[in-house]
Amino acid sequence: MIYTHVGVVSKILLTTFSLEKIIHAKRKDVFNIFSNYEQYEKLIPKYFPSIRIRSVRGDIAVVEEHLQLGDLELILMSKHVSKPFVLHEIYVIGGKSKGSYIRQEFVEITEGTKILVDVDLKLTGMMKIPKLLDKSKLVENYSNLLDDLAKLCEKSV
DSSP, X not given: OEEETTEEEEOOEEEEEEEEEEESSOHHHHHHHHTOGGGHHHHOTTTOSEEEEEEEETTEEEEEEEEEETTEEEEXXXXXXXXXXXXXXXXXXXXXXXXXXXXXXXXXXXXXXXXXXXXXXXXXXXXXXXXXTOHHHHHHHHHHHHHHHHHHHHHTO
């Protein structure tokens, strides 16, 4: 919380971090699995117990998501924006983490694909309890989610 002489300015906890993974699979295949929000419930149910697609127009979709990252449980309304095989962006447009942003960039390399992930997570209310939001644990849990998606990519090769 940020305080000033006139009171509280912000009740939002900002958690930003970046991750990088190398996946031994073609960029197109990696992109197709990582950006396949429609199948998250089937592909990685441990992290996404439920997904409900609200609207799809071209490469933009609005999706209700139930995300479980360790002890942190988020109910989100997200806008997914895809630029095939290069970029997948997720804007959180509703829920207690409204304003959060996740950017996944897919870079073709000789070993396969390098994925660069930037996360800007904004949490409010009860989600700010330090026990739940040890940043290193949050980063580890998100990294585990990426690892599980990477295994799916490498299995499909």
